[in-house]
Amino acid sequence: MTSTPATRKAQQPREETIRKREDILKAALQTFGSRGYKSGSLAEIADQVGITHAGVLHHFGSKDQLLLDVLVYRDKTDVAHLEGKHIPGGRGLFTHLVATAALNAKRPGIVQAYAVLSGDSVTDGHPAKDWFRARYAQLRTEVSEALLEVCGDKPPTQQVVDDAAASILAVMDGLQVQWCLDPDNVDLARASEFAIEGILSVAVASGKSRK
Amino acid sequence: MTSTPATRKAQQPREETIRKREDILKAALQTFGSRGYKSGSLAEIADQVGITHAGVLHHFGSKDQLLLDVLVYRDKTDVAHLEGKHIPGGRGLFTHLVATAALNAKRPGIVQAYAVLSGDSVTDGHPAKDWFRARYAQLRTEVSEALLEVCGDKPPTQQVVDDAAASILAVMDGLQVQWCLDPDNVDLARASEFAIEGILSVAVASGKSRK
DNA sequence: CTTAACTTACTGACTCGTGAGTAACCTAAT
DNA sequence: ATTAGGTTACTCACGAGTCAGTAAGTTAAG
Structure with a gap:
């Protein structure tokens, strides 16, 4: 063999x-x-x-x-x-995510593919389930690290970091679905920016307010 | 006949x-x-x-x-x-959404069904596309109205309201997908609450800070 | 109350289409 | 001469929808 x-x-x-x-x-x-x-x-x-x-x-x-x-x-x-070959870290990651959302608003095909396939992947026995699981796990890690970097010496709790990372990815994906269904009534770029910056600021604030 | x-x-x-x-x-x-x-x-x-x-x-x-x-x-x-027969409005809507997320964490079947079918619906020619489009449109309207109610006499811009409404729904859906794929590494209830409250507070704050 | 006329809730068998995978064969480049 | 990159011609399996028939119930008439 x-x-x-x-x-x-x-x-x-x-x-x-x-x-x-x-x-x-x-x-x-x-x-x-x-x-x-x-x-x-x-x-x-x-x-x-x-x-x-x-x-x-x-x-x-x-x-x-x-x-x-x-x-x-x-x-x-x-x-x-x-x-650069690699995705930036720290604050740069979040501006990159916002920029990606803006870019995505100009390539409906890619967005649809992602929405369709990620939904597809949660079906029983789907061939790409492991792939998507691993991908999300890695993305969450990257976002978490960037978030910690942004917070500097006043980090939020691990829970907040985890929740914020998952939420940021989630909101991007969820908006893509809504935008695919109803592009005239959802502003993908604008809403993504609003949500990402919003979640980020809440997470950072949560760190600062800790005693 | x-x-x-x-x-x-x-x-x-x-x-x-x-x-x-x-x-x-x-x-x-x-x-x-x-x-x-x-x-x-x-x-x-x-x-x-x-x-x-x-x-x-x-x-x-x-x-x-x-x-x-x-x-x-x-x-x-x-x-x-x-x-009551109907979903609450105002602040109650958001606590209801958080409660729903918590409830959902105990019924994986329902969550999977929603994740799968909403993703499915964005495929070309899907029989339920119109249904989902209409459903999201209505949900966005309900969330927008509740948000305005919460803000009272200091409402944010229409854009912020729209973005916040879409984002809240999006984050719930997106988290469900991640949770289906990796329930051990995503806390559906906690992350949903974090994100909903976070987006809500940012939107409300945006209204208050307007001159 | 009984019987006839009709409807409902199915089954079983079939059609028609689709789609992945396989095997045998062909052809051109190295 | 061999291998890579195909094609043609299948097979096998599945799945939606159609249709004829049947058993059970429902309604109306005598």
């Missing part, structure tokens, strides 16, 4: 193939994002890149695997357009 | 039938809530109440219609256990 031959180099696929795979990932994000995982068919994805559904399976092995690959691809490209 | 005989009264279905229909609705909420709309099959629902999928269709006509009926049923029972 694991006969990875040391003599043979890992055999990177051809340039063209890499591009093709990326095309498939884009198409899959589009399809899963707008129809959901179960309803999004391999055939529809394959169509978009001009091959058959069996061709897609050739590259990704199974539908489940494709979904997982789509998710990491989506994350990778999302971080990619940041100049 | 339209020979509705005036002589015959509208013929309410039998007691037993009403109970059966309710059983089906409960089963459907369970199934759609845990598997999603597309994956939840009529056969699985029918099994739970000891009939066949054709029997379910006899009562509800189509799967789409069943989903819609499930949603109104769920809302109805949710409000039912409130002593």
